[in-house]
Amino acid sequence: MTEDLEIELLLEALHQRYHYDFRHYARASIKRRLIHARGQLGFPTISAIQDRVLHDPSMLPRLLDYLTVQVSDMFRDPSYFKALREKVLPHLRTYPSLKVWIAGCSAGEEVYSLAILFREEGLYDRTIFYATDINPEALAAAETGVFPLDRIRKFTENHRKSGGKSSLSDYYTAAYGRAAFDKSLRSRVVFSDHSLVTDAVFAEMHLISCRNVMIYFDRPLQDRAIGLFRESLTRNGFLGLGSKESLRFSAHAPAFSEFVAGEKIYQRRER
Amino acid sequence: MTETPIKAVAIGASAGAVQALLAILPALPARFSLPILVVVHVPPDRDNALAPLLQSKCRIAVKEAEDKEPIEGGAIYLAPSDYHLLVETQRTLALSTDELVNYSRPSIDALFESAADAYGPELVGVILTGANHDGAAGLKAVKDAGGVAIVEDPTGAYATAMPLAALEACPSAITMNIDAIASYLSSLGPA
Numbered sequence: 001m002t003e004d005l006e007i008e009l010l011l012e013a014l015h016q017r018y019h020y021d022f023r024h025y026a027r028a029s030i031k032r033r034l035i036h037a038r039g040q041l042g043f044p045t046i047s048a049i050q051d052r053v054l055h056d057p058s059m060l061p062r063l064l065d066y067l068t069v070q071v072s073d074m075f076r077d078p079s080y081f082k083a084l085r086e087k088v089l090p091h092l093r094t095y096p097s098l099k100v101w102i103a104g105c106s107a108g109e110e111v112y113s114l115a116i117l118f119r120e121e122g123l124y125d126r127t128i129f130y131a132t133d134i135n136p137e138a139l140a141a142a143e144t145g146v147f148p149l150d151r152i153r154k155f156t157e158n159h160r161k162s163g164g165k166s167s168l169s170d171y172y173t174a175a176y177g178r179a180a181f182d183k184s185l186r187s188r189v190v191f192s193d194h195s196l197v198t199d200a201v202f203a204e205m206h207l208i209s210c211r212n213v214m215i216y217f218d219r220p221l222q223d224r225a226i227g228l229f230r231e232s233l234t235r236n237g238f239l240g241l242g243s244k245e246s247l248r249f250s251a252h253a254p255a256f257s258e259f260v261a262g263e264k265i266y267q268r269r270e271r
Numbered sequence: 272m273t274e275t276p277i278k279a280v281a282i283g284a285s286a287g288a289v290q291a292l293l294a295i296l297p298a299l300p301a302r303f304s305l306p307i308l309v310v311v312h313v314p315p316d317r318d319n320a321l322a323p324l325l326q327s328k329c330r331i332a333v334k335e336a337e338d339k340e341p342i343e344g345g346a347i348y349l350a351p352s353d354y355h356l357l358v359e360t361q362r363t364l365a366l367s368t369d370e371l372v373n374y375s376r377p378s379i380d381a382l383f384e385s386a387a388d389a390y391g392p393e394l395v396g397v398i399l400t401g402a403n404h405d406g407a408a409g410l411k412a413v414k415d416a417g418g419v420a421i422v423e424d425p426t427g428a429y430a431t432a433m434p435l436a437a438l439e440a441c442p443s444a445i446t447m448n449i450d451a452i453a454s455y456l457s458s459l460g461p462a
């Protein structure tokens with residue numbers, strides 16, 4: 001179909017012009033989102049979007065918002081955070097210093113969740129968190145740590161269900177319909193632009209949390225990303241995925257063992 | 272009804288879904304050979320109890336769809352709660368947490384439109400009972416791609432809004448009551 005070809009060409013153009021590589025993203029959802037973008041942005045065709053973005057770089061962030069899905073919540077899937085708290089952190093406790101990578105961190109919901117979790121468990125001060133994403137606006141939002149107040153009720157409920165040891169309200173101040181999370185929660189967080197598609201390993205990690213990012217990749221691309229995680233993890237390091245993701249279809253599956261069944265938390269086997 | 276051999280079935284249902292599915296899916300023969308992709312609107316944050324329930328009554332395998340899973344015949348794949356279920360053109364399943372479509376995630380439109388892309392005329396789309404408009408655009412996409420569009424007869428449906436909306440978007444869809452849908456699907460089985 002013509003539209004499929006136009007999408008192919010647009011993705012190729014984005015790659016050649018801006019080095020954003022969506023060529024191996026799961027096509028069905030990219031297509032839905034681009035058709036939605038075309039309607040919302042008022043273009044007659046996908047090719048018209050391509051023409052515009054090639055000549056007008058200010059169009060790029062708007063397009064990125066359609067190409068990257070930003071849906072997230074703090075303590076999304078509370079049972080995952082509960083499992084980290086109860087099963088993984090006891091192991092991490094044995095290290096004098098820790099590195100944690102939150103890959104595809106969106107506007108920071110997952111970053112603040114982990115920061116609070118580590119603080120509640122007394123591990124925050126010996127940890128460095130790397131929070132990465134390819135969407136610059138999401139990263140900028142993550143760095144400010146401000147969320148609309150109407151999202152806080154859900155966050156609070158999730159935090160409680162995750163086994164939270166304090167009240168979420170201890171960590172933010174509310175004003176003008178917004179909740180601003182405490183600066184100290186990001187004093188040990190490094191935010192940076194990093195793509196699982198095109199960039200390389202950058203440090204040795206004890207825990208990598210990459211949730212609901214790889215569902216947007218095709219299988220070869222998932223394998224690339226999992227390969228990065230495999231190389232990044234220390235011996236016996238942990239990898240947490242989204243609740244509907246698994247290593248089952250990955251070429252790297254043998255390098256990992258299931259650590260918490262049902263929560264998609266894996267452990268790197270001995271190197 | 273059509274000359275093209277059918278390769279897959281997509282079903283969407285909302286309010287009243289469980290009763291309707293229990294009237295259709297258990298009727299399928301054990302040697303039913305097509306994949307069935309199902310979106311039911313279920314509240315998020317709720318463990319999906321539907322798969323075990325259906326499995327206890329059905330003769331073919333029932334499972335929650337997994338991301339990147341190859342689609343196999345003779346199995347019923349349910350969209351997990353809070354994820355859209357999509358079909359890739361290589362006929363594998365993909366999940367996504369894109370925004371709600373028609374206030375729903377999973378969305379019937381999202382499944383049907385991607386399945387219509389992947390299967391073209393080899394797809395049957397079935398819209399069952401429901402109190403919203405999800406699935407109407409999807410069913411039209413199925414029809415436009417040359418597939419077979421079926422809508423539960425609104426007069427017998429538990430909730431009529433969804434079948435009516437589907438018929439409005441896709442007037443050439445065939446209406447059938449639940450029993451007729453069950454026997455039609457059963458007849459597609461062993462190709």
Ligand SMILES: C[S@@+](CC[C@H](N)C(=O)[O-])C[C@H]1O[C@@H](n2cnc3c(N)ncnc32)[C@H](O)[C@@H]1O
Pocket residue numbers: 068069070071072073076103104105106107109110132133134135138194195196197198210211212213216242368
């Ligand atoms: C659905 S959000 C997931 C947010 C959070 N991890 C969660 O589970 O709630 C997906 C995120 O992945 C990011 N992303 C997409 N492609 C990426 C890539 N190649 N490398 C890193 N991040 C990517 C998107 O920008 C978006 O912020």
